[in-house]
Amino acid sequence: MSTVKVPCPQCKKKLIWSSDNPHRPFCCERCKLIDLGAWASGDYQIAAEMNPDEEEFSTGMVELSNWRSPTIH
Ligand SMILES: [Zn+2]
Structure with missing residues (x-):
């Protein structure tokens, strides 16, 4: 190899x-x-702030972490 x-x-x-x-x-x-x-x-947040879908994306992240919690515990 x-x-x-x-x-x-x-x-x-x-x-x-x-x-x-x-x-x-x-x-x-x-x-x-x-x-x-x-x-x-936040070095990469400039792009996120320019993204009109940011709020939707953030909500998705929260849902993802909530979804994962029961698995961890
Ligand atoms: Zn290195």
């Missing part, structure tokens, strides 16, 4: 694409958390 290398979406460092890498497509947990943090801190 040949080794596939892909650039980390966060730091652009090349990483080996392997099922042994739990953080792929990121190089490490840190880059993964940074990317998730970017979503949480």
Whole structure:
């Protein structure tokens, strides 16, 4: 098997694409958390604010979390 290398979406460092890498497509947990943090801190909210369907989307998210709760408990 040949080794596939892909650039980390966060730091652009090349990483080996392997099922042994739990953080792929990121190089490490840190880059993964940074990317998730970017979503949480609102870096991507500009697009959402321009979306007229935002309210509908948010309602769907609430329904999804309510639906999941009984499964967790
Ligand atoms: Zn990285």
